[in-house]
Amino acid sequence: MKRLFPAPLLSLSLCALWLLLNLSLSAGNLLLGLLLGLVAPLMFAPLRPLPVSIRKPFVAIRLFVQVGRDVVSSNLAVAWGILRARSRPPRSAFVKVPLDLRDANGLAALSMICTVVPGTVWSELALDRSVLLMHVFDLDDEARFIEHFKTTYERPLMEIFQ
Known part of the structure; x- marks a missing residue:
């Protein structure tokens, strides 16, 4: 599951941002938003830094x-x-x-x-x-x-x- 969704919050945010920028919940925009939310984090996963652990x-x-x-x-x-x-x-x-x-x-x-x-x-x-x-x-x-x-x-x- 982690390989399909390396950053679930980022996927959700990208999809929501796409829909917000287009001001439309049409089927096409919803599909494009979901596609963007799924594909972009997968493509950019190798560029993400190591996980952050805040100690204090x-x-x-x-x-x-x-x-x-x-x-x-x-x-x-x-x-x-x-x-x-x-x-x-x-x-x-x-x-x-x-x-x-x-x-x-x-x-x-x-x-x-x-x-x-x-x-x-x-x-x-x-x-x-x-x-x-x-x-x-x-x-x-x-x-x-x-x-x-x-x-x-x-x-x-x-x-x-x-």
Whole structure:
């Protein structure tokens, strides 16, 4: 059964999305939705990452709240940096952050966090996953930024995924 439906929730979601986008429950749309829901997960099953096991869900919730706070504060900081750019231009820099996190799912979550928090951009990951190159919009102290990044994001992700 698992080979026929590798991701039953995804199959159901794709079928529902197809029907919702077409705004029709006609036989043809229902058939196409079912076909899409069955075939797409089968075709993309080899691309799915390893199953995720979250070891500490409360740490994940705490990290989610922290990222939300950082998104708001970083939006304000970037807006303020843009508004005062004439008097004090931002000190943009590339920062090499040494990583202890090796789990693929944890690194994917870390990349999403870097993407969603304004002022930081995930630029490159070393082939051995030991160093992350990031671009920071306004950097005051590189060592303090690295310590904050590792403490705030990397360590909770290591607790969650490793």
